[in-house]
Amino acid sequence: MKSAIPVFLITGFLGSGKTSLLNSLLRQLAGKRVALVLNDFGQIGVDSALVPLQDGILTQELKGGQIFCSCLSGSFVETILRFEAYQPDLVLVEASGLSKPSPLLEIVTWIQNRSLHRFSYRGMICVVDAQRYLPLSKALMTLEEQVVFSDLFILNKTDLVDEATLSQVENALLTLQPQARVIHSTYGEVPVSILDIQADPLRTISVAKEEYQGWGTFGRPSTSIFLPDQATTAIQIEQLLQSIAHRFYRIKGFLPTRPGWQVFVSTVGPQIEIREQACPVKSPSYGLVCIHRADISAKAILADTWHSQTGYTARIITN
Numbered sequence: 001m002k003s004a005i006p007v008f009l010i011t012g013f014l015g016s017g018k019t020s021l022l023n024s025l026l027r028q029l030a031g032k033r034v035a036l037v038l039n040d041f042g043q044i045g046v047d048s049a050l051v052p053l054q055d056g057i058l059t060q061e062l063k064g065g066q067i068f069c070s071c072l073s074g075s076f077v078e079t080i081l082r083f084e085a086y087q088p089d090l091v092l093v094e095a096s097g098l099s100k101p102s103p104l105l106e107i108v109t110w111i112q113n114r115s116l117h118r119f120s121y122r123g124m125i126c127v128v129d130a131q132r133y134l135p136l137s138k139a140l141m142t143l144e145e146q147v148v149f150s151d152l153f154i155l156n157k158t159d160l161v162d163e164a165t166l167s168q169v170e171n172a173l174l175t176l177q178p179q180a181r182v183i184h185s186t187y188g189e190v191p192v193s194i195l196d197i198q199a200d201p202l203r204t205i206s207v208a209k210e211e212y213q214g215w216g217t218f219g220r221p222s223t224s225i226f227l228p229d230q231a232t233t234a235i236q237i238e239q240l241l242q243s244i245a246h247r248f249y250r251i252k253g254f255l256p257t258r259p260g261w262q263v264f265v266s267t268v269g270p271q272i273e274i275r276e277q278a279c280p281v282k283s284p285s286y287g288l289v290c291i292h293r294a295d296i297s298a299k300a301i302l303a304d305t306w307h308s309q310t311g312y313t314a315r316i317i318t319n
Contacts, residue, residue, distance in 0.1 A: 004120035007091040011146045012127030014097035014250035015268030017156040020188025021127050022094050028192035035088035039067045041096040058086050066096040068103045077110050101149040102212045123151035123199040131160045133169050145212040151199050153182045224298040225317040226288040234263045234276045243305050246270040253288040
């Protein structure tokens with residue numbers, strides 16, 4: 001009898017390094033048949049443009065929510081079941097950075113029962129930003145929830161903190177989930193052997209999901225999409241980000257600049273990455289996905305700052 005297809009979930013807060021981890025694993029899985037689910041919280045799928053095309057990889061995007069929510073959980077289950085026809089060696093799921101996995105057991109049970117156990121959930125890998133975990137965990141319940149349901153921690157960006165901070169973060173993680181292992185990483189680089197994990201369903205059952213109702217102090221984060229009405233330049237975008245990035249959890253996406261070129265943007269709090277690059281044959285959906293606290297007026301911040309700096313207008317699409 002053919003063994004069940006293993007399913008692994010990759011979680012971690014916005015900007016922790018999930019896509020970097022995923023790319024590290026995919027490079028090492030070259031030659032394998034991999035089914036991949038990419039889950040973006042906003043309406044624009046950015047991560048699919050950041051995962052290079054590779055033979056043997058079948059990719060499905062799920063946008064506009066998080067896979068553990070009723071808005072997408074049904075689509076997520078159906079996507080996994082459809083993968084069986086592809087006969088993958090394994091399934092990797094990159095969950096949204098805002099994923100709330102308390103319904104995990106219920107969803108995993110649906111998948112395993114409906115597939116007659118032809119899929120087997122092997123565990124949740126949580127990517128943790130060593131630099132930002134401690135301050136963010138005080139305000140966002142989502143981080144604790146991801147930690148509690150995880151089977152393995154990838155403590156990423158270890159090069160950006162000192163040993164004392166690293167020890168504090170590791171102790172905080174193991175206090176919440178003492179049965180998980182911790183692997184240190186920079187730039188999401190890990191050995192593929194980390195996939196040798198097996199979730200403990202009894203532990204998952206023991207977590208009372210009622211403890212994780214709601215989103216914490218500032219409520220459910222919101223998403224806005226920034227789209228300039230005129231042609232822009234990398235310098236103008238960088239000036240905008242320097243003024244506003246610290247007010248957002250995460251900003252990422254692509255914008256067209258001069259003919260045949262586009263700019264890629266990625267911010268994590270005040271940390272800004274921006275680079276201009278040639279447009280690929282298949283251009284991504286353009287726009288900057290801006291994820292922020294629900295109690296701030298992102299529309300005013302984005303539009304007003306852009307207009308004051310450039311004299312131009314922009315469309316701001318809010319969820």
